[in-house]
Each structure stands twice: as structure tokens, then as C-alpha cells.
Amino acid sequence: MIAVSNPLLQWSYVTQNIGTILSALARQAELTVIAVVLGFAISLPLGVLVWRYAKARPAVLGFAGVLYTIPSLALFALVQPIVGYFSTTAAEIPLVSYTLLILVRNILAGLDGVPDDVREAARAMGYAPLAQLLRVDLPLALPSIFAGLRVATVTVVGLVTITTFIGQNVLGQLITQGFEQTYNSPIVVALVLSIALASVGDLLFVGLERVTVRWGRSSRSPA
Amino acid sequence: MSFWPRLGHFFTTSANWTGADGIVHRVVLQAELSAIVVVIAGALGIGFGFLLGHVGRGGLVAVNAANAARAVPSLALLTLLAIQPSIGLRAGGFLTAGITLVVLAVPPILTNSYVGMREVDADVREAARAMGMNGWQQLWKVEVPLALPLAVAGLRTAAVEVVATATLAAYVTVNDLGVYIFAGLSTQDSVETVAGSLLVALLALLTDLLLVGAYRLVTPEPLRQRRGARGAQVLRRERGAARAVGQPS
Numbered sequence: 282m283i284a285v286s287n288p289l290l291q292w293s294y295v296t297q298n299i300g301t302i303l304s305a306l307a308r309q310a311e312l313t314v315i316a317v318v319l320g321f322a323i324s325l326p327l328g329v330l331v332w333r334y335a336k337a338r339p340a341v342l343g344f345a346g347v348l349y350t351i352p353s354l355a356l357f358a359l360v361q362p363i364v365g366y367f368s369t370t371a372a373e374i375p376l377v378s379y380t381l382l383i384l385v386r387n388i389l390a391g392l393d394g395v396p397d398d399v400r401e402a403a404r405a406m407g408y409a410p411l412a413q414l415l416r417v418d419l420p421l422a423l424p425s426i427f428a429g430l431r432v433a434t435v436t437v438v439g440l441v442t443i444t445t446f447i448g449q450n451v452l453g454q455l456i457t458q459g460f461e462q463t464y465n466s467p468i469v470v471a472l473v474l475s476i477a478l479a480s481v482g483d484l485l486f487v488g489l490e491r492v493t494v495r496w497g498r499s500s501r502s503p504a
Numbered sequence: 505m506s507f508w509p510r511l512g513h514f515f516t517t518s519a520n521w522t523g524a525d526g527i528v529h530r531v532v533l534q535a536e537l538s539a540i541v542v543v544i545a546g547a548l549g550i551g552f553g554f555l556l557g558h559v560g561r562g563g564l565v566a567v568n569a570a571n572a573a574r575a576v577p578s579l580a581l582l583t584l585l586a587i588q589p590s591i592g593l594r595a596g597g598f599l600t601a602g603i604t605l606v607v608l609a610v611p612p613i614l615t616n617s618y619v620g621m622r623e624v625d626a627d628v629r630e631a632a633r634a635m636g637m638n639g640w641q642q643l644w645k646v647e648v649p650l651a652l653p654l655a656v657a658g659l660r661t662a663a664v665e666v667v668a669t670a671t672l673a674a675y676v677t678v679n680d681l682g683v684y685i686f687a688g689l690s691t692q693d694s695v696e697t698v699a700g701s702l703l704v705a706l707l708a709l710l711t712d713l714l715l716v717g718a719y720r721l722v723t724p725e726p727l728r729q730r731r732g733a734r735g736a737q738v739l740r741r742e743r744g745a746a747r748a749v750g751q752p753s
Binding site: 347351353354358438439446447452453465469472475476479480483 | 572574575576577578579580581583584586587664667668669671672675676682685686688689692694697698700701704705708709712
């Protein structure tokens with residue numbers, strides 16, 4: 282199916298391949314959501330632990346720094362033979378690892394940013410350590426945590442396209458197909474849908490932040 | 505042969521090091537491509553970031569636009585450019601790969617440069633004016649030196665991303681270290697993948713060290729204690745510019 286004329290977007294491509302396009306988009310979204318949810322579930326306790334036990338900080342951040350220099354393509358290729366070719370796990374391990382390094386950094390930055398006098402006041406008011414963490418420290422760290430979630434989501438959407446090279450039926454599939462056939466339309470469709478997906482994720486967290494941080498603010502002010 | 509001896513064999517075979525498809529040539533290509541991109545993206549990002557930060561208008565729009573550019577998947581842009589007859593394989597694919605990587609690299613540099621310039625204390629600006637400096641002198645002798653460390657921190661993030669992502673360029677045109685990784689993928693043989701990954705990681709680490717050095721160099725003496733690498737993070741956090749932190753590629 283080599284296109285004779287090759288406009289940036291041929292509408293007939295979209296209408297004729299709508300099923301393929303939608304299933305690639307769905308898989309892209311699925312892999313993204315799994316990565317961000319798992320990544321957050323791991324990095325929240327990890328971030329709090331590293332914050333509490335300062336000795337662990339250089340080791341964790343150093344590991345994250347090294348991980349950061351390994352290209353995602355390489356990480357996908359390296360994990361795959363260990364956990365199984367074309368498996369979801371092979372895609373998710375690198376994706377989750379990358380979210381960890383973004384999220385832990387932001388959780389730490391947020392917790393570090395809680396003013397000392399606020400923490401002291403909380404202690405003086407008789408907050409137990411866990412209650413203080415849940416009701417004082419973490420709420421105040423929320424803006425930084427949300428910033429991390431936004432970066433992580435946008436990043437993961439981009440990385441998921443690359444999992445096409447380890448056999449995932451994601452938007453990257455359309456990209457490689459377009460490249461091999463010298464056909465613009467599949468690539469442009471994948472590009473637009475990736476950006477749309479990233480934007481939806483981003484806006485979702487902007488909305489969530491509005492809701493939760495407003496609550497944080499109003500609960501602080503009456504006192 | 506099992507994996508480790510074969511990996512060792514890969515690196516000790518002299519034929520793997522020389523020639524157009526040898527390790528040396530591929531490392532050089534990857535480094536060359538990355539260096540060109542970082543220089544161009546650095547000039548654009550620092551130039552516009554400083555300008556907007558100095559003028560103080562339109563900056564947020566630019567920073568938001570730069571962040572939106574992060575949502576563009578490099579693979580899509582790379583392949584799309586590669587199949588355009590007018591861009592495609594020019595300069596051995598460097599043009600295609602270069603544009604893609606510049607789009608990737610500008611956002612963190614622009615954001616950090618802009619924030620760095622905005623961060624310059626209003627009192628310091630006023631003091632410079634009171635000392636009789638004209639606009640250009642204020643900019644060059646006061647604001648730029650104070651904003652440069654944060655800008656270079658952004659450059660560092662971007663440079664590591666560029667070196668790592670340059671591997672993708674092997675998919676379309678460039679005969680760089682990514683070729684090992686793709687070759688390993690298509691033959692389901694980890695030796696080449698691991699070898700290629702090690703080389704890329706090493707190059708990225710080297711790049712990182714180089715820019716840490718540059719960071720130290722551009723940080724004015726009195727600021728080194730108070731505002732070292734950690735200080736830059738604090739600054740970034742305080743200004744809600746946590747989005748300036750890098751993304752893996």
C-alpha cells in the first residue's frame with residue numbers, strides 16, 4: 282500500500298484503518314496508566330522512606346541518575362530476554378523504573394520544602410509521626426508531587442511508543458509502518474494521538490491538583 | 505559460549521573496533537551528533553530563555569510551549585522527517601536526527617534559563633543600576649553570570665537526554681551506537697544490545713561529568729557554597745519549576 286501522493290494526512294487512511302488506530306491508542310493508554318499507577322504506588326513509600334532515612338538518599342538518587350543515562354530502547358531490549366519476549370512485563374519494568382526516578386525526586390523535593398516551623402508546630406500540637414506525615418507533610422508536598430506526576434505521564438506516553446520495538450501493539454506500530462512504507466499519514470496520526478493522550482493525562486492531574494490543593498489550603502486557613 | 509564470555513569476546517575482537525561499522529566510528533558519530541545538537545539547542549534555549557527572562561514578558565507562554573513540545577514522541581518526529589524527500593537522508597541523516605533532538609533538548613534548557621534569569625534578585629538589579637551600569641552592562645556583568653548556573657544545569661539534563669536518544673536515530677539513518685541495540689533486538693541476541701547499551705551509558709555518563717564541570721566553572725565563586733548543585737534544586741522547587749527536571753529518553 283504505497284501512497285502515490287503523500288500528503289501529511291490522508292483522511293481515507295484514518296477511515297479505512299480506524300480499528301487498528303483505536304486499538305493501538307487503547308494499548309498505548311493502557312501501558313501508560315499501568316506505569317504511572319504502579320510507579321506512584323512504589324515511589325510514594327520509597328520517597329517517604331528516603332526522606333526519613335537520609336542515609337539512603339545518595340544511593341537511591343545515584344541509582345536513579347545512572348538509570349537515567351541508559352537509553353529506554355536499550356532498557357526495553359535488555360529486560361525482554363529476562364522476563365519474556367513481547368510480554369507486558371518487559372514493557373512495564375523500564376516504564377515504571379523511569380517514573381520512579383521522576384516521582385521520587387519530586388516527592389523528595391516536596392517533602393524537603395515543608396517549612397521547619399510548620400513541622401515543629403505540628404509536633405507541638407501533638408501530631409503522631411504518621412498523622413503528621415499524612416495530614417501535614419504530604420498535603421504540603423502535593424504541588425511538587427503533582428508536578429512529578431505530570432512530567433512522568435507526559436514522559437511515559439512518549440516512551441510507550443518505543444515499545445513497538447519489543448512487540449507491543451502501540452501507536453509506535455503506526456510509526457514504524459509509516460516509515461517502512463514512506464507514508465506520512467500513520468506517523469501523523471500516531472503523533473497527534475500521542476500528544477492528545479499526553480495532554481489528557483496532564484490536564485487530569487492539573488484538575489486533580491486544583492481539587493486537592495484547594496482542600497489543603499482551606500483546611501489550613503481557618504485555624 | 506554463554507553470555508559473559510561472548511560479551512568479552514565482542515569487546516576484545518579488534519575487528520569490532522575499526523572500520524565504518526566499528527565501535528570507534530559509531531561512538532564518534534553519536535558524540536558528534538549529540539555535540540552539534542547540544543550546541544544549537546543551547547544557543548536557542550539559553551538565548552531565548554535569557555531574553556524572555558530579562559524582558560519579563562511572554563516568558564510563561566514560551567515555557568508552556570516548550571513543555572508542550574515534550575509531548576512530541578521523538579520516534580514519530582524522527583521517522584516523519586526521515587521520509588520527507590527534502591530533509592530525509594541529507595548529511596548522512598544528521599539533519600533529520602538533528603532537528604528531532606533539538607526539539608527534545610530545547611525545553612529543559614529554555615525553562616531553566618528563563619527561571620534562572622527571573623530569579624536574579626531585584627535588589628541586585630537595582631544595585632547594578634545605582635552603580636551606573638547601563639542596560640547592557642547590567643545584563644552581561646550581573647544578570648547573565650547569576651543566571652548561567654541554572655541554565656547550565658538545564659543544559660546538562662538536555663545533553664544526557666540527547667546522547668541517550670541519539671540511539672533512536674539508528675532506526676532511520678545514522679550509523680551510531682543504536683545500530684548495536686537494534687541489531688540485538690532483531691536477532692534476539694543480548695550481546696550486541698548489552699554492548700551497545702554499555703557504550704551509550706558510558707558516553708552519557710561522560711557527557712554528564714563534562715557538564716558538571718561546566719556547571720562548576722560558570723558558578724561565580726561566592727555562590728558556590730550557598731548555591732551548589734543542591735541550591736539549584738531548591739531554586740527550581742521554590743519557583744514551582746519542578747517541570748524543569750529532566751525526562752529520561
